[in-house]
Amino acid sequence: MTVVVTNKASNLAATLFYEWAERGLCEHMETMTAAALHYGTPTIIELGVRTGVSSALWLAAIERSGGGLLWSVDVEEPHGGYVSAIIGHPNWELHVSDDLAIADQAPEADILFIDTSHSYAHTLAELVAYVPKLQPEGIVLLHDSNVEHASAEDEGNPWPVMRAIDTYISEFPEWSVDHTTDRYGLALMVRGT
Numbered sequence: 001m002t003v004v005v006t007n008k009a010s011n012l013a014a015t016l017f018y019e020w021a022e023r024g025l026c027e028h029m030e031t032m033t034a035a036a037l038h039y040g041t042p043t044i045i046e047l048g049v050r051t052g053v054s055s056a057l058w059l060a061a062i063e064r065s066g067g068g069l070l071w072s073v074d075v076e077e078p079h080g081g082y083v084s085a086i087i088g089h090p091n092w093e094l095h096v097s098d099d100l101a102i103a104d105q106a107p108e109a110d111i112l113f114i115d116t117s118h119s120y121a122h123t124l125a126e127l128v129a130y131v132p133k134l135q136p137e138g139i140v141l142l143h144d145s146n147v148e149h150a151s152a153e154d155e156g157n158p159w160p161v162m163r164a165i166d167t168y169i170s171e172f173p174e175w176s177v178d179h180t181t182d183r184y185g186l187a188l189m190v191r192g193t
Helices: 008-019 024-038 053-065 081-086 120-133 160-171
Strands: 043-047 069-074 092-096 109-114 134-143 175-179 186-191
Touching: 024 053, 024 109, 024 134, 024 186, 043 053, 043 120, 053 069, 053 081, 053 092, 109 120, 120 134, 120 160, 160 175, 160 186
Parallel strands: 043 069, 043 109, 069 092, 109 134
Antiparallel strands: 134 186, 175 186
């Protein structure tokens, strides 16, 4: 079977593995795509855009599914070739803002993807603010969960993303986590086991 890709984000995502092979996100392309496709026409909240690599992946999955919405937030204006190639995509709503300041504007979603500051306090605050936006069967994916020291704020307290997840789960025990231990890590949070 030959698949012909005609959508801009899908074409762009097809190049990501080769151009970003040394970046940790490419290790999770299949997981992210499968998660999005699982929901049919998914609504995805993406916290952290930066250069648009994850945005291109999510939009490619939305294109493959035949519809959906990517609702993204970054505190800085996203930049780079990936963003410029997908800006204006009809399924992408991009906000340049503090993600915690506009959490109330987020749609109900199937997937929450967090790849922002990687600090303990900020990650925990994002979980508290955005997890309630998820549908009952929704999931949370957190990139860089295997990074020992992400910010000066967490110096002396390693593994800030995993500590934030553990703190959140201690308050909301209906959630469980599965965590990859590759270079950067990807944590998957689900309700139940």
